[in-house]
Amino acid sequence: MTDSTMPSPDLLAWAARELGKEVSVVQDASRPRENSRVRAIRRSDGIRFHLKIAPRPVMYERETFALRHAVPALGAGHAPQLRASSAEHLALLLTAVPGLRLTRLTQTPAEELRAHRHGGALLARLHAAGDLSGPRRAQAERALHAAADDAGPHLRQAADRLTPAERKLVRALAEQLHVLPPLPLAFLHGDAGPGKLLWSPRLGQAAWIGFEHARFGTAVEDFVGMSRGIWADRPDLRTAWFQGYGRDLLPEERHALKGLAALNAVNCLVQGPAHDDPATTARGRRTLDRLMAGVFA
Known part of the structure; x- marks a missing residue:
């Protein structure tokens, strides 16, 4: 992973504050042809999360609304859970799900x-x-x-x-x-x-x-x-x-x-x-x- 693909220090610091522990980037989990940037990150205790940066405010707003108001109906393990969001960075901090x-x-x-x-x-x-x-x-x-x-x-x-x-x-x-x-x-x-x-x-x-x-x-x-x-x-x-x-x-x-x-x-x-x-x-x-x-x- 090159430096150009790394989340900014400010964004990683935000994720660490929200998770209460230091974090490190594990891998780039973005998909080709999608504008969102998704990074798998690991907390210092080994638990993984995903840090997702939306390309546009409307996509950030839609996903944030969905994760807060509808996605919980799927149940634990069947969709990511929203741990935190930052309108400033258009960023979502998500739990990892199996599969x-x-x-x-x-x-x-x-x-x-x-x-x-x-x-x-x-x-x-x-x-x-x-x-x-x-x-x-x-x-x-x-x-x-x-x-x-x-x-x-x-x-x-x-x-x-x-x-x-x-x-x-x-x-x-x-x-x-x-x-x-x-x-x-x-x-x-x-x-x-x-x-x-x-x-x-x-x-x-x-x-x-x-x-x-x-x-x-x-x-x-x-x-x-x-x-x-x-x-x-x-x-x-x-x-x-x-x-x-x-x-x-x-x-x-x-x-x-x-x-x-x-x-x-x-x-x-x-x-x-x-x-x-x-x-x-x-x-x-x-x-x-x-x-x-x-x-x-």
Whole structure:
């Protein structure tokens, strides 16, 4: 770890004061393509924590709110606990939780099913947490309309990366988001995917991390990442997920999922080339191909 990646002395001093003991940096725990800086730190008594610095105030505010008001519903060991936060540094001091990201684990098919079932069950707890009253309910009810309103700008940015038929399909699916009946509302993780789901084979225990995109919205929004990713090739994992979640999607939610996936795919075709990220571009292209072929479920 180079000096340029080290937390500042002031930030480490803050962490030490909050934890009541001296701390040292163990490793860089950040993920590629994410702007947040995450450092695994160790207290002088050997206990590990994570020091996370948000790239923007809104992400700091969202994660702080989530960790204080909704994430505790997941229970000990199933999500980080917030030990302290610093608006000055946009920093969060978090407890460590057991397990590795699903993207870093090699598992048997049976273990994969178990991990997805537990992940779905935990997400159901998160979705039911949080106070959905007043302006928060209004925000959640507006979520699909806000997503549909982004269709025009997304399509303009994608320009010639789409065929006329694809542009027509995306517009049609986005318009459906405006006319769907009210859908189940939830407190969303906001980035629910295998990169944010930990699994401990030893404990048989799942945990969610990374709540910087958490917000109130429609529950179906939290299933876009899995639907355009791992579930495309592994419908058995989708089945296990919703077994854990406690219900399958309503027909109206399935329609919404297609519209949200289409908008996400167009955004991938914009962001992928902009960041020289072929994997993101390919993911967007594959999702659009599946929607055009009518095999997106």
